[in-house]
Amino acid sequence: MGEIWGVAAAVLSSALGGTSIGATRFLVGAIDPLAIGSFRFGIGVVLLLPLALLQPRAWPPRRDWPAVAGLGLLFFAAFPILFNASLIFTTAARGALALSTLPLLTMLVGAALGVEPLTARKTTGVLVTIFGVAMALLSGLAAAPPGAWRGDLLMVAAALCMALYSIWSKPYIRRSGPIPFTTLAMAAGGAVLIIGSLLRGSFAPVADFGAPQWFGAIYLGAFGAALTFYLWAFALERTTPTRVAISVTVNPIAAALVGAALLGEPLRWNLMAGIVTVFAGIWIATTRPRPTLDWQRP
Numbered sequence: 073m074g075e076i077w078g079v080a081a082a083v084l085s086s087a088l089g090g091t092s093i094g095a096t097r098f099l100v101g102a103i104d105p106l107a108i109g110s111f112r113f114g115i116g117v118v119l120l121l122p123l124a125l126l127q128p129r130a131w132p133p134r135r136d137w138p139a140v141a142g143l144g145l146l147f148f149a150a151f152p153i154l155f156n157a158s159l160i161f162t163t164a165a166r167g168a169l170a171l172s173t174l175p176l177l178t179m180l181v182g183a184a185l186g187v188e189p190l191t192a193r194k195t196t197g198v199l200v201t202i203f204g205v206a207m208a209l210l211s212g213l214a215a216a217p218p219g220a221w222r223g224d225l226l227m228v229a230a231a232l233c234m235a236l237y238s239i240w241s242k243p244y245i246r247r248s249g250p251i252p253f254t255t256l257a258m259a260a261g262g263a264v265l266i267i268g269s270l271l272r273g274s275f276a277p278v279a280d281f282g283a284p285q286w287f288g289a290i291y292l293g294a295f296g297a298a299l300t301f302y303l304w305a306f307a308l309e310r311t312t313p314t315r316v317a318i319s320v321t322v323n324p325i326a327a328a329l330v331g332a333a334l335l336g337e338p339l340r341w342n343l344m345a346g347i348v349t350v351f352a353g354i355w356i357a358t359t360r361p362r363p364t365l366d367w368q369r370p
Contacts, residue, residue, distance in 0.1 A: 115293020
């Protein structure tokens with residue numbers, strides 16, 4: 073039952089991440105990506121900190137702080153920088169497909185580090201979900217600007233950062249709990265982004281913010297950071313890194329559905345087929361085959 077809750081939390085986390093893409097697309101016309109990340113994770117820390125202080129479980133012990141801060145820099149600083157930089161060179165569809173390699177990378181790295189075994193069923197499920205994402209994004213994959221491969225590689229590098237975070241953070245989450253761990257890690261990464269934004273003068277356009285821009289920033293902080301990454305850590309505490317990572321394939325599909333609902337973007341047959349395929353792959357990878365009873369054996 074714990075693993076079921078873990079997988080469900082991971083899927084919800086990735087779906088919220090997909091809706092955050094819409095908010096990011098709205099804000100990117102007003103402030104640069106570095107400032108968007110600063111608002112997202114800065115607000116996220118402000119919202120999580122009171123909850124972390126009220127937790128009955130212990131704050132991460134001091135001996136864990138350097139490792140937790142390092143994981144925060146990997147996931148909440150390096151990942152968004154690589155993610156945003158990749159979209160300078162490649163299309164959103166190709167970037168989403170490159171990001172969907174996350175479960176494959178997590179599975180391979182986890183097996184290489186001895187964290188979780190590599191199984192045929194898990195491998196099949198991961199490959200099916202990647203195929204589902206490709207099918208859902210079919211119409212956007214053909215258009216590729218010159219040098220798009222550079223953006224694709226940057227996105228794969230971002231996925232690798234996320235894979236390593238998912239694998240290495242598990243023991244720290246178990247010791248302190250998902251809320252204190254996420255708060256400390258997010259604070260480390262968010263601090264780097266805020267310092268970078270101040271040095272670049274990225275906050276200057278905030279003076280012209282209206283209600284819609286503030287709503288978008290607060291949504292990103294509350295739902296796109298605090299809730300999304302709490303759920304991600306909650307899932308990592310209860311199931312394997314690959315089972316958590318495979319849920320990221322829901323992210324671009326959720327973004328497409330939000331685009332259809334709020335921006336009037338068309339829902340094509342390939343998107344619906346991709347949704348079915350992705351969830352089929354998640355089911356294959358996150359469930360176990362039913363054991364064969366003695367009377368069923370030949």
